[in-house]
Amino acid sequence: MKDLAALTEKQTETVVAHYARLADKYEKRWSNYTRVSLELLATRAVSSGEESLLDVACGTGRLAMIIRQRHPGVRITGRDLSPDMLRVARSRLPADHITQWEQGRMEELPYEDASFDVVTCASAFHLVTDQRRALAEMVRVVRPGGTICIVDWCRQYPQIQFMQWLARLAGRQYRNILTQSELTSLMQAAGLKVESSEKFNATWFWAMMCLVGRKAGDQAVP
Numbered sequence: 001m002k003d004l005a006a007l008t009e010k011q012t013e014t015v016v017a018h019y020a021r022l023a024d025k026y027e028k029r030w031s032n033y034t035r036v037s038l039e040l041l042a043t044r045a046v047s048s049g050e051e052s053l054l055d056v057a058c059g060t061g062r063l064a065m066i067i068r069q070r071h072p073g074v075r076i077t078g079r080d081l082s083p084d085m086l087r088v089a090r091s092r093l094p095a096d097h098i099t100q101w102e103q104g105r106m107e108e109l110p111y112e113d114a115s116f117d118v119v120t121c122a123s124a125f126h127l128v129t130d131q132r133r134a135l136a137e138m139v140r141v142v143r144p145g146g147t148i149c150i151v152d153w154c155r156q157y158p159q160i161q162f163m164q165w166l167a168r169l170a171g172r173q174y175r176n177i178l179t180q181s182e183l184t185s186l187m188q189a190a191g192l193k194v195e196s197s198e199k200f201n202a203t204w205f206w207a208m209m210c211l212v213g214r215k216a217g218d219q220a221v222p
Contacts, residue, residue: 008129011174012105015081015127018173019059023084026060034062034123036202037151041122042066044196044212045149049073051117054141056106056134057081057124061089064099077116079104106134114143123208125152126164126177135190144217148192149210154199155179157207180209187213 019026027034042063045053049071055063058078067074075098080086086101095101104110106121107130119138128134138148153160155177167175178186184194192213199209 008105008107011127011129012081014173016083019082020084023060023082023088026085026088027062033202033206036200037206037208038063038066038122040200040210041120041149041151042070044210045118045120045147046071046074051075052115053077053118053120054079054109054111054116054138055120055122056109056138057121057127058089058101059085059122059124061086061093061101063120063122064089065093068093068099074098076100077102079106079109081105107137109137109141111141113140114146115141117143117146118149119146120149120151122151123153125150125183126175127173128176129174131176131178131186132190135186139190139192139215142215144215146215147195148187148213148215150183150187150213151208151210152183153177154207154209155182156199159205160207180211183209183211187211191216 046067050073052075055078058080061078064076064078077100079102083103086103090101093099119142142148155161156179160177164175164177167173184197187194194211194213196212202208
């Protein structure tokens, strides 16, 4: 990767423009895909219903809505690059004392160390140019004993390999789609103990993976 900073800046502009076009029709176009993947993620991410949760690349806020319906007491901060996706999220679930929406990249999280019990990322990790830095930031802001839950496309499947090839050929978006073992190794290198790792299909086409890693430490999560 020749110039990571330049690539990151270009990717940020590309992603923001892409989701500006998609924001108002995203839910309708990808309804089944998002429902299946986010319902699984919500189940893996929240257990007690009293957690503080940071959802990076939160999109239109559908994960937050699913979690709030199941666990009204979970304190949620949603962060996304796209102001248009956040606009939709705010219209569906207005900010209040336990829900916040913020714009920004996952490689730069403006939170104190150990601020959250859980950090989630759904269907977006493959769009990050500096995945190690993004994961390091997630680990930094999660509390000792807390968890990081990532759902993303899985490159072990031919159709997902094709998606990466097509994206790079077209040159519109940078995508680094990982395999299950590659994401496992990345999480372990960041200091996480991978407690669960599974593959699933969100639709007949979208082959996905869900990994849950726990940060070392004795601090109990509620």
